[in-house]
Amino acid sequence: MTERFVLLDRDGVLNVDRPDSVTSVAQLQLLPGAAQGVALLNRKGYRVLVITNQSVVGRGLLSPADLGAIHTVIQTEVGAFGGHIDAFFVCPHDRHEGCACRKPQPGLLLKAAQQYGFQLAHTDFVGDASSDIEAARRAGAEPVVVLTGKTKTPADLSVRHYRSLYDYAQCQPALITGEPAWQRKEVHPTMTLDHSIHGAVPEEFTAAGLRTMQDRFESHLSAVENLRTQLPLLQTVAQALVQCLQRGSKVLWMGNGGSASDSQHLAAELVGRFVLERRGLASVALTTDTSILTAVGNDYGFEEIFARQIEALCQPGDVVIGLSTSGNSPNVLRALQRARQLGAVTVGLTGGSGGAMATQCDHCVIVAADSTARVQECHILIGHLLCEQVDAAYTAGLLAQEAGANPGGSGA
Numbered sequence: 001m002t003e004r005f006v007l008l009d010r011d012g013v014l015n016v017d018r019p020d021s022v023t024s025v026a027q028l029q030l031l032p033g034a035a036q037g038v039a040l041l042n043r044k045g046y047r048v049l050v051i052t053n054q055s056v057v058g059r060g061l062l063s064p065a066d067l068g069a070i071h072t073v074i075q076t077e078v079g080a081f082g083g084h085i086d087a088f089f090v091c092p093h094d095r096h097e098g099c100a101c102r103k104p105q106p107g108l109l110l111k112a113a114q115q116y117g118f119q120l121a122h123t124d125f126v127g128d129a130s131s132d133i134e135a136a137r138r139a140g141a142e143p144v145v146v147l148t149g150k151t152k153t154p155a156d157l158s159v160r161h162y163r164s165l166y167d168y169a170q171c172q173p174a175l176i177t178g179e180p181a182w183q184r185k186e187v188h189p190t191m192t193l194d195h196s197i198h199g200a201v202p203e204e205f206t207a208a209g210l211r212t213m214q215d216r217f218e219s220h221l222s223a224v225e226n227l228r229t230q231l232p233l234l235q236t237v238a239q240a241l242v243q244c245l246q247r248g249s250k251v252l253w254m255g256n257g258g259s260a261s262d263s264q265h266l267a268a269e270l271v272g273r274f275v276l277e278r279r280g281l282a283s284v285a286l287t288t289d290t291s292i293l294t295a296v297g298n299d300y301g302f303e304e305i306f307a308r309q310i311e312a313l314c315q316p317g318d319v320v321i322g323l324s325t326s327g328n329s330p331n332v333l334r335a336l337q338r339a340r341q342l343g344a345v346t347v348g349l350t351g352g353s354g355g356a357m358a359t360q361c362d363h364c365v366i367v368a369a370d371s372t373a374r375v376q377e378c379h380i381l382i383g384h385l386l387c388e389q390v391d392a393a394y395t396a397g398l399l400a401q402e403a404g405a406n407p408g409g410s411g412a
């Protein structure tokens, strides 16, 4: 397979853009998530090159050596997250010099492609300014805009845009496939605890921690923001739940690890209450009975622990909801498949690329995030939104206060 590259503008993409340019290491401030974004791109199989206009060099405001020092710091920050920038391509010329390399001229992009031997077509150039978009177009590359620099709102909607470099990196398909869920855990090399440290925590440790937390906020917000675009789908799922409860059917939940807790949490919202005082609703988490889980796991295998319970409990018209951040947990997939065979409505809550789950249930909500934690955070939001819609169906008189009464008719 030919190697894939991502080209990045520097100011406003990797570091905070300054109107007077960054002319010293002290002025350099990496954007939240930028270093992690490069590292994530690398982990997904992309090599990263930087393409930057630095007329401060041509104007004598910054020496090539000091520019090199700035790039070394960027490289170190990226390296702290396990990432690497292969090269910085710099145009040092002033805008009046009429060179072929100052963006929007495509010179640097062409040079990078020639030097590293890749095709510009289908290669992304991620920038923050109209000159970046123009340079990408002239070079035959794909323009992409992040909203962390000169462009604050997507001015040209025909250009792909992301809130930040990290968001962009999260949305890129992985070229290296087959990564199991446990391998997707992000290890922050500078966060490895040295047990010999007692008392004072080194400053770089807390600074790195703060940056990481800022970055996680960004990814969380971006995943939530993306979910907003899926509200019609969530409404469809909510309707399926209301119709299921209207016809006296039940809602079954399942998942592994954190998703097992989420299953229990959400079943409890229906059996107990969410916000509204109303009667208890039929809902079961298939993750709670240790005798069943150990017996079925032991006798038939772990992949059967939910499917067997589906076989025992699921009736046509029930809603079966599987939570899996990877979308690939075999026990959840098998249970969804059996539920489908039994005439249940199947719902998948997943993340990343959706995994196998994306095509194996009636409704699948895919959270736009790769990290297990971010996906789980959105799953609970989704669960709460669904429970609220069930409450709203009571307020609207669509569901009876008495168990057994059925104001909504067959509902199905």
Ligand SMILES: O=C(CO)[C@@H](O)[C@H](O)[C@H](O)[C@H](O)COP(=O)(O)O
Pocket: 181, 182, 256, 257, 258, 259, 323, 324, 325, 326, 327, 328, 329, 332, 372, 373, 376
């Ligand atoms: O809660 C967490 C991580 O936040 C873990 O317990 C996580 O749920 C487990 O690793 C699961 O086995 C992951 O499975 P899945 O979400 O890919 O189906």
Ligand SMILES: [Zn+2]
Pocket: 091, 092, 093, 099, 100, 101, 102
């Ligand atoms: Zn130039």
